[in-house]
Amino acid sequence: MCTLLCTSIAALAQRGEVRDDYTIQSKILGKSVSYTVYLPASYSTDSRSYPVLYLLHGAGGNHASWIEDGELCRIASETIASGTAPEMIIVSPQGFMHAYVNAFDGSADYEDFFIKELIPEVEKNFRVMARRNKRAIAGLSMGGYGTLYHALVHKDVFGACYAMSAVSNNFTHTVEEGRTVTEEEQAYIDSHDIVKIIENMDLERNQYGMMNVPRIFIDCGDDDFLLLSNFEMVKALRARNIPHQFRVRDGAHTWLYWRSALPLAMEFVGEGFRQ
Numbered sequence: 001m002c003t004l005l006c007t008s009i010a011a012l013a014q015r016g017e018v019r020d021d022y023t024i025q026s027k028i029l030g031k032s033v034s035y036t037v038y039l040p041a042s043y044s045t046d047s048r049s050y051p052v053l054y055l056l057h058g059a060g061g062n063h064a065s066w067i068e069d070g071e072l073c074r075i076a077s078e079t080i081a082s083g084t085a086p087e088m089i090i091v092s093p094q095g096f097m098h099a100y101v102n103a104f105d106g107s108a109d110y111e112d113f114f115i116k117e118l119i120p121e122v123e124k125n126f127r128v129m130a131r132r133n134k135r136a137i138a139g140l141s142m143g144g145y146g147t148l149y150h151a152l153v154h155k156d157v158f159g160a161c162y163a164m165s166a167v168s169n170n171f172t173h174t175v176e177e178g179r180t181v182t183e184e185e186q187a188y189i190d191s192h193d194i195v196k197i198i199e200n201m202d203l204e205r206n207q208y209g210m211m212n213v214p215r216i217f218i219d220c221g222d223d224d225f226l227l228l229s230n231f232e233m234v235k236a237l238r239a240r241n242i243p244h245q246f247r248v249r250d251g252a253h254t255w256l257y258w259r260s261a262l263p264l265a266m267e268f269v270g271e272g273f274r275q
């Protein structure tokens with residue numbers, strides 16, 4: 001068992017715990033999938049249930065990236081201890097290079113695994129508030145894409161999303177130059193492009209006149225090579241009058257930037273958890 005305790009002085013009053021040795025045997029993917037869990041300070045002494053944030057890593061990373069590079073335990077504990085965000089459980093799954101979606105050729109149905117296996121597994125094994133408004137998703141780069149994809153496609157699952165330096169499409173599915181794309185393949189590509197998802201999504205309103213979309217926050221650095229594609233996604237949201245927040249801050253496509261974004265993400269989703 002790998003257990004990491006935060007030692008920051010600022011977090012001593014409300015220190016959380018991270019374990020990166022959890023696994024789930026996925027029938028959908030046909031293999032074992034690792035995931036990390038951050039538990040807030042009171043989890044071991046309190047019997048209550050907690051809201052949950054699913055935190056996704058980027059391409060080339062793994063389930064432990066938010067611990068090792070993102071300093072998850074320290075930042076989460078300090079953010080909660082300061083009162084900026086409420087106590088929450090944070091789950092970071094291994095995403096491989098699947099972009100958190102189902103592959104066109106059926107080789108890896110990660111989307112199905114995430115929604116049908118991982119989330120139920122977490123809600124079975126941890127004291128989690130299994131409700132849409134107590135469930136949020138965030139992530140960086142490829143994980144930022146997965147964040148927006150799942151929040152917009154599975155609107156009934158997540159109440160809020162925070163995308164950092166997000167890729168705008170499923171870059172793992174590429175089309176070689178000169179190759180003819182079938183109608184079925186083009187439909188797949190379009191249905192996994194964030195701009196097209198926004199343009200085509202159902203925007204029914206509930207009895208209170210609110211759109212059936214989660215709270216959305218898009219965050220990208222001014223020196224990030226993905227800034228223009230983030231502008232395109234925001235443009236699509238604005239064209240359809242979908243409520244959202246968009247911030248361009250000083251920084252690039254780096255862990256320095258994403259570490260600075262994590263407290264903002266926790267504060268944003270925490271606002272929804274507190275409602």
